[in-house]
Amino acid sequence: MSECLVIFTRYPEPGKTKTRLIPVLGAEGAANLQRQMTEQTIAKAKALQCERQISLAVYFSDGSQPLMENWLGTSVVYRRQSDGDLGTRIAVAFQTELEAGVQGVVIIGTDCPDLNTEILTQAFEALKQHDLVLGPAADGGYYLIGLRRLLPELFVGVSWGTSQVRQQTVEIAQNLDLAIAFLPLLNDIDRPEDLVGRSF
Numbered sequence: 001m002s003e004c005l006v007i008f009t010r011y012p013e014p015g016k017t018k019t020r021l022i023p024v025l026g027a028e029g030a031a032n033l034q035r036q037m038t039e040q041t042i043a044k045a046k047a048l049q050c051e052r053q054i055s056l057a058v059y060f061s062d063g064s065q066p067l068m069e070n071w072l073g074t075s076v077v078y079r080r081q082s083d084g085d086l087g088t089r090i091a092v093a094f095q096t097e098l099e100a101g102v103q104g105v106v107i108i109g110t111d112c113p114d115l116n117t118e119i120l121t122q123a124f125e126a127l128k129q130h131d132l133v134l135g136p137a138a139d140g141g142y143y144l145i146g147l148r149r150l151l152p153e154l155f156v157g158v159s160w161g162t163s164q165v166r167q168q169t170v171e172i173a174q175n176l177d178l179a180i181a182f183l184p185l186l187n188d189i190d191r192p193e194d195l196v197g198r199s200f
Helices: 019-049 065-072 087-101 117-127 166-173
Strands: 003-010 053-060 077-080 104-108 130-136 141-147 179-182
Touching: 003 019, 003 087, 003 117, 019 053, 019 065, 019 117, 053 065, 053 087, 053 130, 065 077, 087 104, 087 141, 117 130, 117 141, 130 166, 141 166, 166 179
Parallel strands: 003 053, 003 104, 053 077, 130 179
Antiparallel strands: 104 141, 130 141
16 A cells, blocks of 8 residues: 655644744744754654655645745655645645545644654554544644545535534534544643643
8 A cells, every 4th residue: 555644744834833832932932843843754764664655745835835845844745835724735635645545644733742662663554444533632732644535525524623623523424424533642732731741
C-alpha cells in the first residue's frame, strides 16, 4: 500500500500563529514555538521515512513556498492549504493525495509534541484494516486522521475549533458504518494551560 503523511502547518510569522499563546509568550515567542514544534514534527516524519516507504507532503498557510523551502528544506513536497474552514482544507488534502494514487493518507498537525514514530506507524498499520483512523486529542479534537478513500461527509457539519470535533466526527463515521481505529489519547499545545510542565 502506497502511503503518504501530510503535515498541516503555518509559516511562523509573529502575530499570525499560535495567537491564543501570545498573551503568555508574546508574538515572537508564540511564533518561535510554532517554528520549533513544526521542526520537531518534520524530524519525526523523516525518521519514519527511514523505517517505511512513505511520501511526505507539507500543507502550509501564510508565507510562501520559497520561505517554506528556506526554512524546512527542499526534500519534502509543499502544497498551499486550500481556502475554507479546517474541514474543507483537510478534505481537499485527502482528495489531492488520494487522486494522485496514494492508497493510505494520514494527516497530522504540529501541535502534538507527544506524537512519535511508533504512533505514526500504528496509524498506517491500522489503516490497512480500517476505513478511518483517529488520534484523539485531550481537548476533544483529534491530532491525527487517516483515510484510504475520500469521505467528504466526515468534514461537513462539524463544529471546528470546539471540544465537539472528535465526537461529531465519530458520530458521522458510525452513521456511515465505517470501521474506526483509535490511537492513544494525547495532548495538543493550543492554550496557555497546555504549556504547564512543558519545556521546549
